[in-house]
Structure formats: C-alpha cells, structure tokens
Amino acid sequence: MSRALEDILFGAPSPQARNVTRVVSVAAAAVLLLMAVAVVFRFHSAGQLEARLWQFFTWPTTWAFLGRGLLGTMASAAMAAVIALSFGLLLLLGRMARPRLVRSPSIAVIEFLRGTPTLLLIYVCFLVLPSLGIKLSTYWMLTLPIGLSTAAVVAEVYRAGVLAVPRGQTNAARSLGMTEAQVFFQIVFPQALRYIVPALVAQLVIVVKDTTFGYVVTYGELMQNAKVLIANYNSLVPVYLVVAALYCLVNYAISKASQRLGRPMH
Numbered sequence: 337m338s339r340a341l342e343d344i345l346f347g348a349p350s351p352q353a354r355n356v357t358r359v360v361s362v363a364a365a366a367v368l369l370l371m372a373v374a375v376v377f378r379f380h381s382a383g384q385l386e387a388r389l390w391q392f393f394t395w396p397t398t399w400a401f402l403g404r405g406l407l408g409t410m411a412s413a414a415m416a417a418v419i420a421l422s423f424g425l426l427l428l429l430g431r432m433a434r435p436r437l438v439r440s441p442s443i444a445v446i447e448f449l450r451g452t453p454t455l456l457l458i459y460v461c462f463l464v465l466p467s468l469g470i471k472l473s474t475y476w477m478l479t480l481p482i483g484l485s486t487a488a489v490v491a492e493v494y495r496a497g498v499l500a501v502p503r504g505q506t507n508a509a510r511s512l513g514m515t516e517a518q519v520f521f522q523i524v525f526p527q528a529l530r531y532i533v534p535a536l537v538a539q540l541v542i543v544v545k546d547t548t549f550g551y552v553v554t555y556g557e558l559m560q561n562a563k564v565l566i567a568n569y570n571s572l573v574p575v576y577l578v579v580a581a582l583y584c585l586v587n588y589a590i591s592k593a594s595q596r597l598g599r600p601m602h
Contacts, residue, residue, distance in 0.1 A: 419483025
C-alpha cells in the first residue's frame with residue numbers, strides 16, 4: 337500500500353495524467369490571457385493608455401529620477417539583507433546554545449520580531465525613538481526595522497537547514513577531535529546553506545518589497561519617487577506599470593544569482 341502511494345506521489349505521470357495536465361495548463365493560460373486583455377481594455381477605456389500619459393518617459397530626467405529611487409531601494413535592501421543574515425545567524429547561535437540564559441532570550445527576541453509587523457517597527461523608529469532623544473536618518477528608520485524583522489525569520493530558516501544536515505556528519509566530525517565551533521562553521525552550516533537557498537532568496541525578495549514602506553519616513557526609494565511622478569504628471573497606471581516592471585527585474589536578478597549559489601557542490 338505504501339509502495340503504491342509512493343508511486344502515485346513521486347512516480348512519472350501516466351499518459352492520461354500528462355494529457356489532463358496539458359489541458360489544464362492551456363485552459364489556465366487562456367484564462368490569464370483573457371484577464372490581461374480585459375485589464376488592458378479597462379485601462380484603455382479609462383484613458384490611462386493615452387500617449388500623453390507616457391510622454392514623460394521619453395525624458396532622460398524621468399529615468400534619472402527613477403534611477404535614484406532604485407538606487408535608494410537597493411541601498412536600503414542590501415544593508416537590511418546584511419543585517420538580517422548576520423543578526424539571524426547570531427539569533428540562531430543563541431537559540432541553539434545549551435545554557436538557558438542564552439537560549440531563552442534568543443527565542444524571546446525571535447518570537448517578538450516575527451510577531452511584530454515591520455511597519456510597526458518603522459513607526460517606532462520614526463516616532464518613538466526621537467521622543468527618547470535617539471535620532472536616526474530616514475535611511476536607518478527604514479533599513480533597521482526591515483533588517484531586524486527579517487533576521488527573526490532568517491534565524492528560523494537557518495535552523496531548519498541545520499536540522500536537515502545528517503547528524504552522522506556531526507558525530508564523525510566530533511570523533512575527529514573538532515571543537516563545537518569548528519563542527520558548526522566548517523561542517524554543518526555550509527551544508528545547511530545549500531538546503532535553504534530558496535527560502536533565503538524568498539526572504540531577500542520580501543526585503544526588497546518592504547522598502548516600499550519608505551513613504552512613512554519620506555525616504556527616497558523607488559516607490560516614493562514614483563508617487564512624486566504621479567503627483568506631478570497625473571499618470572497613475574503608466575508609472576505603476578513601469579515601477580512594477582523594475583521591481584520584477586530586480587527580483588529576477590536576485591533569483592538568477594541564487595541559482596548559482598544553490599548549485600550542488602561537486
């Protein structure tokens with residue numbers, strides 16, 4: 337019975353199953369195409385596809401302005417990613433530590449940051465900290481909350497990867513006289529990273545998306561600059577379509593870069 341279930345779940349699909357999959361795929365593609373046509377027709381009926389609303393995209397100043405916003409987005413996202421990856425590793429080490437005085441606070445921090453919305457942390461940096469005499473630039477008001485919020489999730493992603501590494505390798509390394517730090521950083525963690533690359537990439541994409549909260553602190557990121565263009569040229573749909581395409585390109589580049597990191601070692 338278990339063998340039959342395994343064949344159903346992981347075996348090659350039958351010709352009938354392939355035909356069903358092909359039909360469903362064609363039907364889904366047709367539905368998506370019709371939806372796209374309906375959206376374009378709706379935009380056209382609302383006058384959002386008129387040439388005058390796209391004219392300013394032919395100006396170099398427009399792309400320079402969007403480029404500055406994109407650089408602001410990438411600068412914030414890159415630093416937030418560094419904070420998340422490094423602080424997430426620190427939280428992981430704390431959570432896996434044997435002394436309860438280290439493990440319990442680490443778990444508390446992870447659960448607190450995971451349960452607190454990123455936007456709320458941004459408001460804390462924007463409204464609460466200045467009242468306490470702590471003044472941050474708009475860059476850090478956006479970047480620090482995103483990095484801390486993501487670090488808690490990254491810590492759990494790290495832990496899942498570490499638990500996926502076979503314990504036999506850990507025991508073998510210990511039998512060779514390696515210290516706990518050597519076992520973790522030379523044997524366990526490098527292998528764990530290979531398991532969790534897709535999950536880490538997903539978190540990096542979320543980091544890029546979270547930078548759109550820059551409007552709260554008026555940080556000059558891509559979405560904030562897009563709002564300025566919309567206000568000046570009253571071109572809502574064209575600006576958002578172009579900005580969406582830029583975000584897709586950035587996230588696609590992150591995904592392609594991750595494929596190299598995720599290739600198995602030979």
